[in-house]
Amino acid sequence: MIKIINTLNQNEDVQKEIDSLLNRSQLEFGEVNRLVEEIIKDIRDNKDKAVLEYTKKFDGIELKSMIVTEEEIEEAFSSCDPELIEALREARDNIWDYHSKQLNNSWIQNDKKGVMLGQIYNPVEKVGIYVPGGTAPYPSTVLMNAVPAKVAGVKEIIMVTPPSKDGKINKHILAAAKIAGVDKIFKVGGAQAIAALAFGTESIPKVYKIVGPGNIYVAIAKRIVYGYVDIDMIAGPSEILVIADETANPEYVAADMLSQAEHDTLASSILVTTCENLANKVKVELEKQTEKLSRKDIIEKSLKDFGAIIIAKDLDEAVNLSNEIAPEHLEVMVQNPFEMISQIKNAGAIFLGEYSPEPLGDYFAGPNHTLPTSSTAKFYSPLGVDDFVKKSSLIYYDRKALETNKNKIIKIAESEGLTAHANSIKVRFK
Amino acid sequence: MIKIINTLNQNEDVQKEIDSLLNRSQLEFGEVNRLVEEIIKDIRDNKDKAVLEYTKKFDGIELKSMIVTEEEIEEAFSSCDPELIEALREARDNIWDYHSKQLNNSWIQNDKKGVMLGQIYNPVEKVGIYVPGGTAPYPSTVLMNAVPAKVAGVKEIIMVTPPSKDGKINKHILAAAKIAGVDKIFKVGGAQAIAALAFGTESIPKVYKIVGPGNIYVAIAKRIVYGYVDIDMIAGPSEILVIADETANPEYVAADMLSQAEHDTLASSILVTTCENLANKVKVELEKQTEKLSRKDIIEKSLKDFGAIIIAKDLDEAVNLSNEIAPEHLEVMVQNPFEMISQIKNAGAIFLGEYSPEPLGDYFAGPNHTLPTSSTAKFYSPLGVDDFVKKSSLIYYDRKALETNKNKIIKIAESEGLTAHANSIKVRFK
Structure with missing residues (x-):
């Protein structure tokens, strides 16, 4: 063997x-690519209506509403093996503990007179998590994707996962979502779920970042919407x-x-x-x-x-x-x-x-189980708090500090032929 | 107005x-997409030969060798305005100073007996920087892309930039590359440059990450090679x-x-x-x-x-x-x-x-001038040291720590139907 x-x-x-x-x-699939492009276009144009049609077509169920209700979550949770719930809770705590060590503070640099520079951290406001359905549902995936987002301070975590033929979601998945603190769950999978998260529909909110593993349709859809929203990585x-x-x-x-x-x-x-x-x-x-x-x-x-x-x-x-x-x-x-x-x-x-x-x-x-595959550890990192946080640079100069350096800035601006850039410095010292 | x-x-x-x-x-350009796909395929198949053909076709110059020699760099550098060189050097120092504050230490978490978790930082080993040519060459772009990579500890920084019709590179670009500490410079631009960096040719090394702005061909090429290598962002x-x-x-x-x-x-x-x-x-x-x-x-x-x-x-x-x-x-x-x-x-x-x-x-x-555009500041950050560093998680449990937790791990593994995962714990405690 x-x-x-x-x-x-x-x-x-x-x-x-x-x-x-x-x-x-898994990066070359011309035909699937075209199909996924079509699905995405359809969702952008026809929103919920198109989402429900694809759910009927691909998941074999005609849904009236996509949102998972509180009752459905509670029912799933209470029907789980209590030992599994306990194990998932302890796993959640360990994941929380480790990821909270990844948090960075906003900082300022104040070592030059009249100058203050810095870096400000803010969480990504809305995040979508894709959780595969099918025969082997993975509650661990829910924890590993949602907990770092919670630690980062994401305000709204939207989970999407395909329903089974009876219109239900696996109980372990729902229990893990409750344990992780997911805010909303929608019964939708495949490329249509990714498109709905990237562009928003009447019922599914548009998010700014989509994470989580999926089949080839999901992977290709993530690649296509990348740029409109951020994605985690192309998992192999x-x-x-x-x-x-x-x-x-x-x-x-x-x-x-x-x-x-x-x-x-x-x-x-x-x-x-x-x-x-x-x-x-x-x-x-x-x-x-x-x-x-x-x-x-x-x-x-x-x-x-x-x-x-x-x-x-x-x-x-x-x-x-x-x-x-x-x-x-x-x-x-x-x-x-x-x-x-x-x-x-x-x-x-x-x-x-x-x-x-x-x-x-x-x-x-x-530590996270969402890890770079197929040699991409040469440039990618495990999923973590950094994936749900973004930075803004901070720049403050006072009049004296700008005046001291004005000629150098003008020099570089003019070497690049950008006279309005130079002008923005000059008008301040006429 | x-x-x-x-x-x-x-x-x-x-x-x-x-x-x-x-x-x-700038994300929807079907026709350009097909053209760029063709160029990339050609470079993957025919390497240097194809690169030189596209350079002839698009830049109007038949090059014998793509690498910029030490002599070319020195000649460019010494013909620049010394005041500009001085301004660029001071800018480099400021960029270095700010970005060095972004460096994170590898860390370990050792608060539970018999358990050690951690996060190890390593620089991305090889990075490619795209610098546009044309009528308005930007030396500041060279500094803003290369210096954070140097601060991160990248071993090999490969710069690509299109030659003008006489086969030369703008002197300010070369001077900035010398000041920033770029390791190798190649005379190649457009989608062919991105493809060469992503897949490697006889003369251009394959890199793991490509950064830097460019025209629509460059942007689309970066989108297509994304996943094979990492890229910075789609600049608008x-x-x-x-x-x-x-x-x-x-x-x-x-x-x-x-x-x-x-x-x-x-x-x-x-x-x-x-x-x-x-x-x-x-x-x-x-x-x-x-x-x-x-x-x-x-x-x-x-x-x-x-x-x-x-x-x-x-x-x-x-x-x-x-x-x-x-x-x-x-x-x-x-x-x-x-x-x-x-x-x-x-x-x-x-x-x-x-x-x-x-x-x-x-x-x-x-602070970096490569910044998220077109509302992507909702999920992207300025270019920085983090873009040139990647993380590995570290996990160590001793026998006792694993034994204490073994049933919980087995419980979750079995709930996911992954018996070989459960077996890997069980064989240790037979």
């Missing part, structure tokens, strides 16, 4: 193998990379790789190890554990297509490879995991040691 | 007037909004509005004032000062199409209007400008008092 690549073997073209592992881009399939030495437990390594592989046949699970013996043991464990897992078929395909065990010369080579791959999740299972932090340049989330498995981060620890 | 809108006049549809002022979106035409009371000097207000209006016929200059007398005086001043300015034709068209003087009931209404418009540049010329900071929610840069005209910020004070 999974392939083993040995970088010490001269005949292996390691770079080519890695390139093929990473070749899972999930990835894990484990760096392990001879001290790692093969059973744990395999279990963690499988926890990614079960997400999606496009998910990628990679082990980079300095120990050939571990490589072989992990391979055996992967096969053994897969047999007992409910999503066996997905796992086997994902490991075959996008899984790999890479044997590296030493830990330096291992971490270099990892920086090149820039994984969404990076587990470091080596003797001294903390010592490697300074070498890790590109990774969404870093899990240190053998008791920090990736699902701990997916659900519970506090 | 400029229209006066009085919100106290019941017959005025103020909202409609404002909507029409803001209706300058420039805007200024001045909030002024009866204490404001009409001559200054008019001069500052004109400094925006000269940028572009699509630029928007708006005064919101509580004083009808000031409104009338500013109107007179605008006409008087325009007569003497070199870009008179641009200014007149811009003021007519997208300029306005709005009379507001009081300062509260004025600032509410401003928050709704979310201007790129906001000047506050009232008796106590500092007192208004807490009410301002959406603005790119805020200029306080009568000696802080917008060109001070464009060139010299230190």
Whole structure:
């Protein structure tokens, strides 16, 4: 099933193998693109009417009203397993705690006489959160998207999620929305939901930023409305990379790789190890554990297509490879995991040691599980409070300070041929 | 020329007037889109060869080599006006100073026994900067884009800018690049430059993020490569909004509005004032000062199409209007400008008092002049160090901490139907 690549073997073209592992881009879908463009145009023109038609067409339900009522939320909440509610509440608290450490203060710089500069933080006022429906509803997604927005001070959090054929929303999703403090929930999914949030309809408020994962229609719609509103990122399939030495437990390594592989046949699970013996043991464990897992078929395909065990010369080579791959999740299972932090340049989330498995981060620890995929950790960050806050610069000069510097400003303005810019300084000192 | 809108006049549809002022979106250009898609595909397939062909076609010059040599840079630098060099150096120092205050430290959270969470900052490794060429080259753009990247610790800053027909680059642009510390400069512009930076060619390195303004081809190309690489924002035409009371000097207000209006016929200059007398005086001043300015034709068209003087009931209404418009540049010329900071929610840069005209910020004070336009200050921030830094989350639990929480994690995983996630916790405590 999974392939083993040995970088010490001269005949292996390691770079080519890695390139093929990473070749899972979701950015090119011409035909879907045209379809989504049409849906968006229709929603802009016909608002609620069009939204309801698409909901009938794609979700198979004719809704009278899209808003989820207080009663529906309470009913869902009270029918959930109380232990699950408790676990979600504690996860919410951990997420709140971690994200509140990301808050920055507005600041001023007052070190020059007559000059005050600064940076003012304000929350984005209205935010939309997309939550996928379907067969596997994820309450954790609701928490991970809504809590940072709450921490940032967003005034209005609008959640959209597709209804099932009976016009209902999964109870865990509604419970998580209540726990997270979502303000309004609408029964709408797909590209029509993204368009409704971006442009507003009679019932769905226009927001300024849209976050949350979704299928290819949702991803493409987010790309199209980007610029009209802000979006979080284009999420691709999930990835894990484990760096392990001879001290790692093969059973744990395999279990963690499988926890990614079960997400999606496009998910990628990679082990980079300095120990050939571990490589072989992990391979055996992967096969053994897969047999007992409910999503066996997905796992086997994902490991075959996008899984790999890479044997590296030493830990330096291992971490270099990892920086090149820039994984969404990076587990470091080596003797001294903390010592490697300074070498890790590109990774969404870093899990240190053998008791920090990736699902701990997916659900519970506090850091966000919305992470940059497909090598985009080279330039993107985990979702966080910064995504829901924006800055304004502040500039104050008094008369003396401006006068002292006026000739330099005029000089640059004139070098750019912008005489009205120069004039705006000159009129003040005629 | 400029229209006066009085919100106290019941017959005025103020909202409609404002909507029409803001209706300058650059996001819909189907035909240009197709052309740019073709160019990008060609560059991906044929790399340098295609880049050189487009440079011949669009810039009218057959280049042998695209890289700007050390000699070219030195020659340009030494032929510049020494006073301009000095002004640019001081601007660079101010920009450096302000942006270095935006740097965040990596941090850890260690308040629970056996648990360590954190957030690690790393600079984006390679960044591309687009600098427009043409008749009005802007050295300030080079500084405002390159200096924050340097402050962030970016290792490689690649600048691209279109050559003129003689194969040269404007000397001020090259001097600014030297002053800012740009690492490599290539003679290439348009969509072909964006594609080359996004995908790499034999001579132009692939980067992870592309910043800088450009024409419609550049803007559309940035939109298309977004996701493969990160981009700064989709820059629209420039805007200024001045909030002024009866204490404001009409001559200054008019001069500052004109400094925006000269940028572009699509630029928007708006005064919101509580004083009808000031409104009338500013109107007179605008006409008087325009007569003497070199870009008179641009200014007149811009003021007519997208300029306005709005009379507001009081300062509260004025600032509410401003928050709704979310201007790129906001000047506050009232008796106590500092007192208004807490009410301002959406603005790119805020200029306080009568000696802080917008060109001070464009060139010299230190805050960035790359600012969110077209109401996007509702969700975007000025360009800054954050744009060149990315974060990784850090998660460490010891055995005891994971064991204490294992049932809650398993509970959530199983509620989502992800048994391999639950298994990854379970195998550790068999």
